[in-house]
Amino acid sequence: MRVSVVIPYFNSAETLGTQLAALATQNLSDSWEVVISDNESSDDLARIVRAHSARLPDLLVVDASDRRGAAHARNVGIEASHGEVLALCDADDEVAPGWLAAMTRALTSHDFVACRLDLMKLNPPSVRQVFKGHSQQWGLQRAPYPPHLFHAGGGTLGFKRSVFESVGGFDESWQVLEDTDFCFRAQLAGNELHFVHDAVIHLRCRRDLSGLFKQADSYAEHRARLYRKYRPPGARAVNAWRQHITRWDRLLRNISELKSHETRAKWVWRLGWQVGQLQGSVRYFVAPV
Numbered sequence: 001m002r003v004s005v006v007i008p009y010f011n012s013a014e015t016l017g018t019q020l021a022a023l024a025t026q027n028l029s030d031s032w033e034v035v036i037s038d039n040e041s042s043d044d045l046a047r048i049v050r051a052h053s054a055r056l057p058d059l060l061v062v063d064a065s066d067r068r069g070a071a072h073a074r075n076v077g078i079e080a081s082h083g084e085v086l087a088l089c090d091a092d093d094e095v096a097p098g099w100l101a102a103m104t105r106a107l108t109s110h111d112f113v114a115c116r117l118d119l120m121k122l123n124p125p126s127v128r129q130v131f132k133g134h135s136q137q138w139g140l141q142r143a144p145y146p147p148h149l150f151h152a153g154g155g156t157l158g159f160k161r162s163v164f165e166s167v168g169g170f171d172e173s174w175q176v177l178e179d180t181d182f183c184f185r186a187q188l189a190g191n192e193l194h195f196v197h198d199a200v201i202h203l204r205c206r207r208d209l210s211g212l213f214k215q216a217d218s219y220a221e222h223r224a225r226l227y228r229k230y231r232p233p234g235a236r237a238v239n240a241w242r243q244h245i246t247r248w249d250r251l252l253r254n255i256s257e258l259k260s261h262e263t264r265a266k267w268v269w270r271l272g273w274q275v276g277q278l279q280g281s282v283r284y285f286v287a288p289v
Contacts, residue, residue, distance in 0.1 A: 003032035003104055004083030008064070008073030008154075012091035013043040015204060017051065019094055024055035026100040033058035036091075037077030040065035070154060071170035071178035078164055086164065090155030094122060094202040102199035103158040112159045112191040114140060114152030115199035122204040126265045130212065131205055140195050145223070145289040146231040147184055150193045154179030156201055163191050177222040184230060209268045216272030217279070224280025227289045240287035248274055 005023060009016065016036075023034055034056055038045060045061065053059050064076035078086055087103045089095055099115065106113045117136045119128050135141050140150040154170075157179065167185045170178045187193055206212050227237075251270055257263035277288040 002030040002083055003028065003085045003087065003100070004078070004081035005032065005034045005087050005089060005100065006074060006077040006081055007034065007036045007089055007091050008039060008070045008077060009036050009041060009045065009091045010039040010068075010073070011041045011043045013041075013045065013048060015092040016045070016048050019089065019091055020048070020052040020056060020059075022095045022097075023089075023100070024052065025097060026095065027098075028100050028104060030104065031058075032100065033060060033082060035077045035081045036061045037064040037073040037080070038062065039068060039070070039073040067172060069172060069175050069178070071172045071174055074154065075169040075172065078161075078169065084161050085158070086161060087158040088155055089201060092204045093155055094204070096200035096202060099199045099201060102196055106194060106196040106199065107158055107160060110192070110194040111163050112157075112186055113194045113196050113199075114158070115156045115196050115201055117153070117156065117203045118200050119203055119205065121202040124207065126262055127205045127207055127212075129262065130266045130269045131203075140193060143180070143184075143226070145227045145237070146235055147188065149184050149187045151180040151183035152193065153203075154182070157183075158196075158199075159186070159191075163189075166191075174222070174225075176218045177226060180226060181229075184226070207265075209265060212265055212269050213272035216269045217276035220273045220276025221280035221283065222276075223289060224277070224284045224286050228284040228286050231286070237287035237289050240289055244274070244277060244281075244288040 038061055049059060049061055062076055062080040064073040085104060085107050087100060103113060103115060117134060119131055136152055140152055142150050163186055167189055170182050174181055183193060206215055251274060257267040281288045
């Protein structure tokens, strides 16, 4: 197999069928496989795989139940795969037509790539409002804290196996933002991250307010861990606390946004982010970045 598509999986039966159907429409002249890395699911994964095996004959499920987390699931899936070219996607998203061909084409001239995100197809207007500024709709994300490098979502990455092996895979001590950490380590090892505009994944965001809050809280807290890991000795985040307090003030002044269906989700996301920043600062002894 020259190309392997790897999907970390945990109880995503409601959406996996859509993703596998989208993968079945991909056209690629090279041989390729799909590897689903099952992270101790308890749903009907086997039935879904059987339903799509005729259209995806090289569809493999591997057991990644010995340790919970997307990092471990991706590592197990990649290690079980056969391709020298690896393309990652998630079980709750949907690859657009031509995604795999565009990713594979880009990886003939680059070692490390990330695709473009579309938020329109799978998300209601209120959720799209939360993520309307997501920079991976137009290019790569860039960290506003050291090491100030580019990064992308784990389910949008593609790389040659040599890149994965050179950095030791995803760090399984990270339950969140393991993809950002992987991107930083890969670039610090000399692998430039390239944006593939023609490769598109339709991102399915969380819709419920509780899920949005928890995700924002977790992202913000673990960003503090990234900052602590990668900041140079003696580095200081100038005015970080002042800006953090200003954002709290702005958030509370706009609490009326909770009354509107159109703005409620965005307000809850910002609240989760503020709480996570504060938690991360306390836990990792850094400024809120």
